Amino acid sequence: MNALRRHRALSRIWASDPGLRGWFTTVNHTDLGRMFLAVAVFFFVVGGILAMLIRAQLASPRSAFLGPDHYNQVLTMHGTIMMFLFAIPLFEGLAVYLLPKMLGTRDLAFPRLTAYGFWCYVFGGAMMVFSLLAGVAPDSGWFMYPPLSSTIGAPGINPDFWLIGITFVEISAISAAVEITVTVLRYRAPGMSLSKMPIFAWYALVTAVMILTGFPPLILGSILLELERAFGMPFFQVAAGGDALLWQHLFWLFGHPEVYIIFLPAAGAISTILPVMARTTLMGYGWIVAAAVSLGVLSFGLWVHHMFTTGIPHMGLAFFSAASTLVAVPTAVQIFAWIGTLSKGRPSLHLPMLWLLAFFATFVIGGLTGVMVAIVPFDWQAHDTYFIVAHLHYVLIGGFVFPMLAALYYWMPHFTGRKTYFKLGNTAFWLVFFGFHGTFLLLHWAGLLGMRRRIDTYEAGQGWEAINLIASISGFVMAIGFALVLIDVVINAVVAIRGSRDPWKAGTLEWAMPTPSAPYNFASLPHVTSRDPLYDDPELPVRLARGEGYLGDPGRARRETISVEIASGAPRYITVFPGNTALPMLMSAITGLFFLGMLLKTYWLVPISASGVIACALYWVWSLGGTTREGPLPVGRGPDLLTAAETADPPGWWGSIFLLLANGTFFGSLLFGYVFLWTIAPNWPPPNFAEPGLGIGLTALAGAALTALGTRWRPGAALLFAAPGLVALAVTGVMTLMLVPDPTAHAYDATLWVLIGYGLLHQPWHS
């Protein structure tokens, strides 16, 4: 079989459906990665237009362009869209597109889950856009502090769009995170041990695990706040035993890791691109991995630095101030390792490198102002002023958008298979760079002059007019620059001439394939022996196309790839992927109905759509997996391998483990909330505690014992013991609920309801 015939055979197996239908049934990571990126860019444009409305309003004092009502919606949605609908999905899109190619495999671990996550993102995002167009968008600030975002401050539907829409979108973040984690750990080219992984994969792994542990507190907070708004369960109302500060803790438990969830993928792109631009290899690979991991861990320990002005005790402040400055250390390790890489190489000034230099100039300033606000007495002055606005844009645009633009220009030849021909990109670069600093550099000063964040307009004569006018004009220059980038990309994608396969002379595997890539990525899978396989063997792409690697024989006519041992990268088993299906889109549409029912308070829709989702999920699991034993199969090289269905730890098992990690964090956050209310909320203890009698206690004990016995003893006993055990546990839950008749009476009662609800929801799955 020659290379062309192999290509045709593999394409028949792996291709998405032709035409319009293909958009809805594709489960291919290349397609879905591109779709993710395109939708994320769409939301960047929407968020950017909102930013321009803000700058238009603030250009002059006493402006009547937007009233406070509309201004607050625009402001809230700008932050919300940029954080949740642009930054996170852009990372997901990039990882979905790149990871399998860099890791030398053919698709992500769970192709249908990729599609499900994508459609949840699209439907949830559409909800948010609708609220904006209908003029009922959330208006309580992107941080949604109750009581302002609760029924007291916002009786309308506006905050419900945020709480429900964003929770819906977060399903896509959680699915992508599970997907990325399992892919990086198990789906690599044979021979690629953890220490030979491309550095981007390390960053993606750390980011994904952070999403799994960082998002659950926010999802919990959103559910609690929605329960308060919809059913009057007073988690955040101080008079009934709640506490508004609980939201701030849950929100920033998510919100600070979120900053690093955004920065780390960008750092991953820098660590990948910079060495190639400097024609050398990365300095301090091990140090950089350690730095990324420690950033991930540390970022969970400093959420309180967003709350320095809420009246936290001084020693608490000192601890979190120290933790906040400490994150500068792993960041510095990376920065200096990158500079070291530059110094040992021969850097050349291509467009991606230009964006990386803009990153250095901008991000270092943002990092230094970040250290400033970590010093508590200074923060007491700067907090909630334009100093913070300027700081966070230096960090997020400098630390995320600029590196992502470098990534865009670096991987564009891969996306399109064409040479960058038109040089519009350089003009765009200078417009964005000067526009950005013109907008935000002086705003630091406005903040120190006392200009508060989030005011909809201001009086003349406070010394802010010139600064704001310059900021607005520069803001529009930056917007024109971004528009030019978009035009540049479109023109180059459509009309530029075909380019060579590896234009930057990079060493990683994504360049070891023809571009734009075929749906199966690699005609045969490489055996990897170093971090830069293409430097060791420039002929590798040709040899892979000839079928000299693993799984080069498409004879079994199904989508196959190889899963490896986590640490060593030794081949373990063959994974068979599912084919094209509209099931993920259907299931996310039904999931959308569930959220819509909550939003519109049409509660009959909720159980119906929930059953629909369960039915889809059951069909989903049933429709895959072998029904016959195949035994070890040849894979072209090395020993024969079993298929995943015949092994003890198939990918689904690993996916469940990481989903359970997220679930466990969710439960942990719930317990944290309970303890927080108990110890901090002013109106505790509650007037009456639920007092479980001996009956409930015995039932619970018996249920737990029977269930444990049934699931651990021997398979035959499961039904005999576990089933009555589970029933007993369910009865305990219901009996306890009956002890707490009114969840709206006190936060204690409301918390008990949620705890028992969580337990009952997990009952049927326990066995």
Place this chain on the structure above:
Amino acid sequence: MIATLWWVLLIGATLIFLFVAGLIVWAWRRPPGEVSERRFVVWLGLAFPITVLVALLGYGLVVGERLLPRAGPEVVEVRAEARQWEWRFGYADAPGRETENLLHIPAARPVDVAITSIDVIHSFWVPRLAGKLDAVPGHVNVLRIEADRPGRYEGLSAEFNGVGYRDHRFTVIAHDAEGWQTFLQGETP
């Protein structure tokens, strides 16, 4: 004291920025060849930031400690209660006295403001007198302020609180000793 802190931060940050920028220029112009990984990662990446940060933290802690409210015979106690979009102030030395959007304090004496809210979260901020502290429903936070000389000082709400946020302000009037006595006796000086 905070002004000094700011200048220290600004000058330090500028020096570090120039150092990093200079290093990049040096790295760019240097002919290619192996360099010491240890020098970049361990000395510049670890030792340098740790030294700077430890010094800075200690300094910030000392400044913060000095700004804390401490008990003393001179201390005047007032109460600030925020709501959408108004501030009400009460006085320990003049029970029953309540002023709206106008806080009277004596000059040259430490004043402890007990801050709370009755609806959403607000923040009490008089930029020229002290940093800001949040008004959280159900909690009372105490902020120490002190005006060096008599006069009027602008006060602001510094936590977003809805459509009236922009104009949610108040004024602090610092009296001399005589004016403060007059105020406490119930007359508007």
